Amino acid sequence: MKKDFLYREIAENIASKIKTGVLKQGERLPSVRMLSKEHGISVNTAKRIFLELEAQSLVQSKPQSGYFVSPLAYLKLPLPEVSKPLPVANNKEPKDLMTDVYSTMGRTDLTLFSIGVPSGNILPLSKLKKEIILATRSLKEGGTEYEPLQGNVKLRRMIAVRSLAWEGWLKEEDVVTTNGCMNALALCLIALTKPGDTIALESPCYPGILQLAVSLGLHVLEVATHPVTGIDIDALKNLLPHVNVCLLVPNFNTPLGYCMPDQRKKEIVTLLATYNIPLIEDDTYGDIHFGAERPKCCKSFDTEGNVLWCGSVSKTLAPGYRVGWVAPGKYKDQILKLKFIHALSSTSIIHEAVGNFLMTGRYDHHLRHFRKTLQENYQHYALAISAYFPEGTKISRPQGGLALWVEFPKEIDTTELHHFALKSQISIAPGRMFTLQNQFQHCMRLCIGLPWTDELQSKLKQLGSLAKMLGQVKNTSE
Structure with a gap:
């Protein structure tokens, strides 16, 4: 228990320094052996600390170079709001929307941010x-x-x-x-x-x-x-x-x-x-x-x-x-x-x-590479969203899995965004799909299980531009 407490204490201390700006973006961190020696912990415990910080997207490893403070774009973007569903039973499915989104499954002409499965390109086929x-x-x-x-x-x-x-x-x-x-x-x-x-x-x-x-x-x-x-x-x-x-x-x-x-x-x-x-x-x-x-x-x-x-x-x-x-x-x-x-x-x-x-x-061999790919994808998505999406956008901070939840300013309706995006060969999952109540209309889920490429980054940029356009049209009409 004492060792576990020390592990947590060291990890939280480094995380705090990164979040408060004491450790700057791109700054090199102590090596695994140096951290081990400095705190009197085993090398395996030191590695575990860095893995934990990687899981929080606070640090990134570079082969032959060590660990560095990550580009912390997601820290500039606030977390989505706590959901507030009504305490009443409901069963109102958005049937047409569900059918519309899932009909895109398997289409090779679309960038399928909407379907929450990993691409075959990152599976051991x-x-x-x-x-x-x-x-x-x-x-x-x-x-x-x-x-x-x-x-x-x-x-x-x-x-x-x-x-x-x-x-x-x-x-x-x-x-x-x-x-x-x-x-x-x-x-x-x-x-x-x-x-x-x-x-x-x-x-x-x-x-x-x-x-x-x-x-x-x-x-x-x-x-x-x-x-x-x-x-x-x-x-x-x-x-x-x-x-x-x-x-x-x-x-x-x-x-x-x-x-x-x-x-x-x-x-x-x-x-x-x-x-x-x-x-x-x-x-x-x-x-x-x-x-x-x-x-x-x-x-x-x-x-x-x-x-x-x-x-x-x-x-x-x-x-x-x-x-x-x-x-x-x-x-x-x-x-x-x-x-x-x-x-x-x-x-x-x-x-x-x-x-x-x-x-x-x-x-297990596959999972080690698979998890690293998905984590890196999340960091890429966060950077792109920070750069290209409307001001006021919020995103989740997944600790695993395949999904990233995006919350736009309330004037942006993601069902409308879905229809506009399809014309640019982009498919998203509007937030209204994830509830039976009248909520999450300004949210969407993006799948991070697609291989990161320049083309994928371009599609996120297009998606951000479409969202900005929708927001501007809504504000102008009001």
Whole structure:
């Protein structure tokens, strides 16, 4: 505990000096060995400090040169406001807008800032192809037979092994595989609710989750959310007497990208267990952490089997493979029964290939490069937004994940911006998609999972110019 406290103290001290301008942009920082010697800490602890500062985008590493203070464009841009949804259930989807935005999926003539998946250019495609071939050869009957109802044994075992990193202590028999994370979430909601029940969600929230809840006839209560620390626990407490189930994305939620502090995760797990309200945890983005360590999950603090932990490789490895899973705790029998009815079996070859990719260590090797790329992308986006977007723009400070939330001055309607941007071959995700209420019209989500190029920078510049034009037109008309 003493060493951990010292690590935090040193990291916070350097961060404070950067934020207050004591350490200037571009200034070289002490080497890892020098920091180790100066504070009497191990070299590994010193490295961990720099990784933590990198996660906050405060420092950047340069090969053979060391660590330097980052260009801190994002510090000039304030954080988005804490959301303030009304404490009433709603189900008003922006259906036409959703259809319009998601119809752009797969179009190669557009810059797809709107679709929250990584580009194939930053995924290990050739290695995955080899795993598919190997899986075809190794599986009985070439993978044409049904696999066990609970799912591929190798994949479940590797998910359980990986849970040790976040103190989940899962065993392979605790895990049920699914066809992607949305399938896992759907099975959980069908098992736990009936039409007319009420679900509590973060606000803003991933549109797919909102659509799923509405399609199941659920009333949706959106809960106030801070862009750095996540859901407002006091606001959640006030709603709990009316809630049947809670679904949260505590680690790098899209669109805000925050990582809920461990103490808050623990408090939420305890609170919901007290009310006997199940917690469905979507941990799709948990492996995409910019910091030195993978964050814990709400499932880490679950002692009663009340948390249904869901995940996938859709955002980290292969969106189209549809490989997901759930550790459903005490609801396992219900989930298995529903999987039997709705799917019976997952795709044997694909699940075997992903299980082997995890087992050989190739996944962790990929993740190290993948996370660094996304973090650097975020810094590039922040610089571009600072340079090209309208005055008064606010942005989130994601600690991981694939999303960047942008809040414009209120006169800029991002649904209008979406239509104008399409004419310039740019697709964005307007903020109104991330709520069932009348809010976030001046916000948008940008995907940072695209390779950074001069062309991408040019598209952000175009987007900023269009936003400025919309703002000027609105001000002139008033």
